[in-house]
Amino acid sequence: MNASLKNPRPVLAARPAIVNRVSDLIGHTPLFELLRTADGRRIVLKLEQSNPTGSAKIRMAQQMLDEAEQDGSLRPGGRVVESTSGNTGMGLALLAAERGYRFTAVVDHHAAADKLRTMRAYGAELIYVSDGDALATADREALAERIADADPDAIWTEQHNNPANGRGYTRVAHELLAALDGHIDLLVGAVGTGGSLFGTARELKPWLPTMTVIGVEPVGSIAFGGEGADYYQSGTGTPAGAEIGALVDYSLLDEGVKVSDAAAFNTARYLGRKKALLVGGSAGGVIYHALSLIDRLPPGGTMVVLVCDGGEKYLDTVFNDDWMAARNLIDDSVATELAPIFARFESTAATQVEAA
Ligand SMILES: Cc1ncc(COP(=O)(O)O)c(C=O)c1O
Numbered sequence: 447m448n449a450s451l452k453n454p455r456p457v458l459a460a461r462p463a464i465v466n467r468v469s470d471l472i473g474h475t476p477l478f479e480l481l482r483t484a485d486g487r488r489i490v491l492k493l494e495q496s497n498p499t500g501s502a503k504i505r506m507a508q509q510m511l512d513e514a515e516q517d518g519s520l521r522p523g524g525r526v527v528e529s530t531s532g533n534t535g536m537g538l539a540l541l542a543a544e545r546g547y548r549f550t551a552v553v554d555h556h557a558a559a560d561k562l563r564t565m566r567a568y569g570a571e572l573i574y575v576s577d578g579d580a581l582a583t584a585d586r587e588a589l590a591e592r593i594a595d596a597d598p599d600a601i602w603t604e605q606h607n608n609p610a611n612g613r614g615y616t617r618v619a620h621e622l623l624a625a626l627d628g629h630i631d632l633l634v635g636a637v638g639t640g641g642s643l644f645g646t647a648r649e650l651k652p653w654l655p656t657m658t659v660i661g662v663e664p665v666g667s668i669a670f671g672g673e674g675a676d677y678y679q680s681g682t683g684t685p686a687g688a689e690i691g692a693l694v695d696y697s698l699l700d701e702g703v704k705v706s707d708a709a710a711f712n713t714a715r716y717l718g719r720k721k722a723l724l725v726g727g728s729a730g731g732v733i734y735h736a737l738s739l740i741d742r743l744p745p746g747g748t749m750v751v752l753v754c755d756g757g758e759k760y761l762d763t764v765f766n767d768d769w770m771a772a773r774n775l776i777d778d779s780v781a782t783e784l785a786p787i788f789a790r791f792e793s794t795a796a797t798q799v800e801a802a
Pocket residue numbers: 501503531533534636637638639640641642643680681682683726728729754755
């Protein structure tokens with residue numbers, strides 16, 4: 447069903463031609479049409495890597511700090527503490543530098559090394575929970591809480607349970623409504639804290655009540671049920687032992703699916719080579735699943751895929767043959783699966799153009 451605009455659309459403030467704070471560059475991220483069929487169905491990617499720090503998460507970092515300043519919990523010269531796999535921390539680190547706060551990131555070695563280096567470049571203090579490279583979300587959160595509790599000047603932004611996280615994506619919804627003229631049939635995104643997918647979906651729903659919302663998590667993540675197991679997709683999912691975030695709103699979710707590391711990473715690698723588009727591992731997983739949904743769109747229908755970050759942060763992992771091979775993650779069958787999907791629609795679209 448092609449959902450249509452019900453209410454007057456929100457007004458989107460234009461970006462000034464010249465800005466004087468880096469955070470003024472947040473938002474207005476581009477849309478990229480990954481695939482279009484002859485009958486006008488299309489998959490459109492919202493490229494959130496165009497934000498400062500190269501990910502969607504700086505939007506919620508900004509909202510969490512704005513609300514903490516407004517409610518008085520974060521005072522001038524104060525300290526911000528967060529458990530992070532990198533992208534949230536990079537956003538908080540940039541904003542803390544801009545606003546004069548101290549930022550302490552509680553991290554593990556599962557995070558991409560470049561994300562950790564970037565936080566340091568913005569002046570953040572990094573505290574590791576462990577020496578190994580296992581994902582240690584639950585330990586990180588416990589330590590972040592303890593550090594903030596012990597310091598009267600500190601707040602723990604607690605991204606997994608902070609409603610400001612979801613509200614940080616209100617503008618994503620407004621940008622999509624404006625750019626797509628209010629037509630979105632399917633919204634697909636990765637689910638970690640749930641802030642980006644459900645924050646966007648919640649704001650879109652009053653305009654698009656029939657829009658279908660599909661969440662993607664790694665195989666081994668537990669938000670959509672099933673057994674917990676290790677996974678390499680960074681930033682996304684809920685590992686066994688961690689609490690499912692309060693932002694994961696099952697009432698807004700139509701379908702929750704799991705994608706393996708191999709499918710996610712080989713899709714990201716395929717897109718780099720065949721479409722000149724570098725996306726991160728979680729986005730690879732979301733796009734892998736999105737491509738399987740194309741036949742569910744009605745003629746003229748639009749699917750929006752939220753791309754959390756770009757591939758540049760994963761050159762040592764997803765795009766490194768040795769790293770992939772050592773973990774038995776190289777899987778050529780993914781390219782064999784994806785190539786005919788693109789070929790099928792590229793040829794029908796070309797035929798239509800020739801016929802026109
Ligand atoms: C690369 C990446 N993908 C997906 C997500 C999941 O986003 P959310 O926490 O909004 O569900 C994150 C969150 O940090 C991330 O860093």
